[in-house]
Amino acid sequence: MSVIEPILNRKSTKIFKKTEPISKEAVETIIEAAIQAPNHHITEPWKFFVMQGENMQQFYDAAMEFQKNRDISEEEFERMKVKMISKTMVAPTVILAVYSKNKNKTRGKYEEDILAVGAAIQNMLIQATSMGIDSIWKTGPVYNATEVKSALGIEEDEEVVGAIFFGENDNAKELLRKRTDKQEKTIWL
Numbered sequence: 001m002s003v004i005e006p007i008l009n010r011k012s013t014k015i016f017k018k019t020e021p022i023s024k025e026a027v028e029t030i031i032e033a034a035i036q037a038p039n040h041h042i043t044e045p046w047k048f049f050v051m052q053g054e055n056m057q058q059f060y061d062a063a064m065e066f067q068k069n070r071d072i073s074e075e076e077f078e079r080m081k082v083k084m085i086s087k088t089m090v091a092p093t094v095i096l097a098v099y100s101k102n103k104n105k106t107r108g109k110y111e112e113d114i115l116a117v118g119a120a121i122q123n124m125l126i127q128a129t130s131m132g133i134d135s136i137w138k139t140g141p142v143y144n145a146t147e148v149k150s151a152l153g154i155e156e157d158e159e160v161v162g163a164i165f166f167g168e169n170d171n172a173k174e175l176l177r178k179r180t181d182k183q184e185k186t187i188w189l
């Protein structure tokens, strides 16, 4: 049993090829990996919103509504529109990993629950890598905008911790992984 291979092979994909969405079965396996993450007091503080194909339009419309309502120039609005179409809409599959407070488990602490969602997201990335699916974890104000949350049915007190994009890397844009050597980050006591 070795998990180090997908861990070492995972890298963030900036540009996705225009391909079909990943299969429902693959999405379900990735979410199965997510929900196995450790979570204190078994709060299971997560929900996963899957966006693929035509359903991405719903997100796009709400995101553009958010941009429209911001105090930005016409130029900036157009820039955001291009960015949204060229970067977000081309991703074959996006899963929003959402923090959702478990109302039946009052012992859950916000900080711990958010960390648990982060652990769930890492499980998703590693599982996807092991299946030959490329990915990236993205954040940004648009994902938690009121316009977007209400369009997708994300409750007010819920929080998008990550928008996880899945698909196939366009190798032309591949980035080199950069990490400080582990020796510099390790203190042996």
Ligand SMILES: Cc1cc2nc3c(=O)[nH]c(=O)nc-3n(C[C@H](O)[C@H](O)[C@H](O)COP(=O)(O)O)c2cc1C
Pocket (backbone or CB within 6 Å): 010, 011, 012, 013, 136, 137, 138, 139, 140, 177
């Ligand atoms: C909480 C979090 C938020 C991130 N948000 C973004 C983002 O909005 N846009 C982006 O291009 N990458 C984002 N990333 C990905 C990082 O940029 C990426 O992990 C980093 O460059 C290291 O590259 P690697 O994932 O290939 O090791 C995010 C990563 C994390 C953990």
